[in-house]
Amino acid sequence: MINLAIVEDEDSYAQQLTEFIQKFQEESxxxxxxxxxSDGDEITNGYKGQFDIILMDIEMKLMDGMTAAEEIRRLDQEVVIMFITNMTNYAIRGYQVDALDYVLKPVSYFAFSQKLDRAISRIRKSDSKIISVEMPSGVKKLDIDNIFYIESEGHNLNFYTSAGEFSVRARMADFEQQLSEYNFFRSNKGYLVNLKYVDGVENGACIIAGKQLLISRxxxxxxxxxxxxxxVGL
Structure with missing residues (x-):
């Protein structure tokens, strides 16, 4: 099952896209x-990272599609975004939010089906292992392979990743269970480390990204x- 969102303020276009999707479903x-x-603010309000593909109109009344896509990208790096527009001058900004493609109005079924097939191919090519992290502003999707280690600090967890650091209010035990099958190990009470990034062990600590993380006796x-x-398994 592919979860797809249509963000389109014109009912006629939304209905046409829905019919095209139904036809594509029958054929594929x-x-x-x-x-x-019906508007960009509707999908961004409480966005939970639940979609695989988003068809996003660019020109909408309350929040335009480009602004909505920028907000979604802060939380979800994996969802495939395709813009629906009658203007091609948004291409450069589209690259900034990693848009896969554009569906030009008026929409033809043949062009639409090719672009939708491409979007599905991107989903299937991605073999990334993703976890969802609850943030105050919504849900952040995180590629497991990009996590160096997680540090427990009071009631918060600090995530150290290749894309930077961030903190959430959560329990270490929740993520220890999720990540145990992906070569993560609890080196002590305060650290859950990705064995992939261990550069060495010395003085009772493992070294990850230049930092020494204590290993309890x-x-x-x-x-x-x-x-x-x-x-050995590499």
Whole structure:
């Protein structure tokens, strides 16, 4: 099931796109759950990262599609965004939000079906392992391979990733369980580390991204065994 959003303020175009999707579904065997939004602010308000593909009109009354796409990209790096427009001068700004393509009005089924097929291919090519992290502003999708380590600090968790650092209010135990099958190991009470990024072990600590993260004495043997198993399996 592919979750697809149509963000279009004109009912006639929204209906046409819905009919095209139904036709494409019958021809391709792909199944869609389609959700319609009438303006950019509707989809961004409480966005939960639930969509695989977003068809976004650019010109809308309250929040234009480009602004909505920028807000969505802050939370969701994976969703495929395709703009619906009768103007091609948005191409440069489209690259800034990693838009896959443009559907030009008036929309023809043949062109639309080709672009939709391309969007589905992008979804299937991505073999990234994604987790969702609850943020005050919504849900952030995070590629597991980009996480260096997670640090527990009071009631907060600090995520150290290749894209930077951020903090959320959460329990370490929740993420330890989610990430255990992806070569993450609890080196001590305060750190959950990605074994992929361990550059070495010295003085009772593992080195990740130039930082020394303490390995507790009680976990040292298990940590070294887990690291060895990971390296052997590469």
């Amino acid at each position: 065997g792909n199944y869609f759950k389609v959700t319609r939004f 009680s976990r040292k043997s298990d940590f070294m065994n887990a690291l060895t198993d990971y390296m």
